[in-house]
Amino acid sequence: YGKLYVVATPIGNLADFxxxxxxxxxxxxxxxxxxxxxxxxxxxxxGISNRVIALHQHNEDNAAKGLLQKLHDGQSIAxxxxxxxxxxxxxxxxxxxxxKEAHVDVVPIPGACALITALSASGLPVIPFSFxxxxxxxxxxxxxxxxxxxxxxxxxxxxxxSHRILASLQDMAEVLPLDRQIVxxxxxTKLHETIVKASLANALALVANDDNMRKGEFVVLVExxxxxxxxxxxxxxxxxxxxILLKECS
Ligand code: SAM
Numbered sequence: 001y002g003k004l005y006v007v008a009t010p011i012g013n014l015a016d017f018x019x020x021x022x023x024x025x026x027x028x029x030x031x032x033x034x035x036x037x038x039x040x041x042x043x044x045x046x047g048i049s050n051r052v053i054a055l056h057q058h059n060e061d062n063a064a065k066g067l068l069q070k071l072h073d074g075q076s077i078a079x080x081x082x083x084x085x086x087x088x089x090x091x092x093x094x095x096x097x098x099x100k101e102a103h104v105d106v107v108p109i110p111g112a113c114a115l116i117t118a119l120s121a122s123g124l125p126v127i128p129f130s131f132x133x134x135x136x137x138x139x140x141x142x143x144x145x146x147x148x149x150x151x152x153x154x155x156x157x158x159x160x161x162s163h164r165i166l167a168s169l170q171d172m173a174e175v176l177p178l179d180r181q182i183v184x185x186x187x188x189t190k191l192h193e194t195i196v197k198a199s200l201a202n203a204l205a206l207v208a209n210d211d212n213m214r215k216g217e218f219v220v221l222v223e224x225x226x227x228x229x230x231x232x233x234x235x236x237x238x239x240x241x242x243x244i245l246l247k248e249c250s
Contacts, residue, residue: 169220
């Protein structure tokens with residue numbers, strides 16, 4: 001078997017590509033990319049002329065089977081996505097899963113990831129955190145999603161598109177307390193990089209009032225719920241209810 005390299009590429013600033021990433025893309029027999037045109041810009045920048053084939057959401061299972069056959073024939077393959085780390089809200093899982101099952105060596109080449117980049121500069125607690133991928137596309141599904149996170153005690157993070165960032169914050173403001181701290185990380189590593197930490201109310205006002213704050217790519221990070229310990233004290237009233245319930249149960 002050949003090796004399968006899972007190669008992280010930059011999320012904006014091309015200088016963020018690792019030396020090892022460049023070397024691997026030069027060496028492998030084949031590059032499997034989410035978007036062949038997109039990756040060609042990266043390859044051109046680094047003077048890499050290698051064969052690229054498409055592995056996008058719509059052909060993933062079939063393409064993965066074909067790639068597994070090539071690995072079987074001894075070819076080495078680099079998997080890349082349009083930006084950042086493959087599989088993180090990007091294609092690649094079927095191929096990596098099949099490769100692992102076939103005992104192919106799967107070698108990660110680490111690099112940029114918007115989620116981790118945003119977390120590292122957010123000032124929010126990072127351990128533990130949860131990553132939710134993209135928020136749902138419709139308003140009602142988003143409200144359900146935000147409601148489910150209402151009491152989550154740790155930082156949670158999701159990806160958002162420029163088309164939905166305002167609507168998403170509006171939905172969030174209907175569900176979460178307005179003083180909840182959030183961080184909007186926009187255009188990371190690019191010219192217009194902006195990382196704002198504010199209450200939900202202020203963040204919403206900022207995005208609503210500034211057109212530029214609705215442009216580009218976004219990671220949204222939300223502070224975990226602060227559970228008021230005093231709420232957990234058992235009052236005489238709770239005690240009385242508990243006794244009644246216990247009697248009912250016995
Ligand atoms: N695999 C990528 C990674 O490792 O971060 C993410 C791919 S996902 C399809 C693309 C989404 O990631 C964007 O819509 C945005 O939410 C987020 N993203 C990617 N690059 C970003 C950047 N430079 N700044 C902020 N968010 C970014």
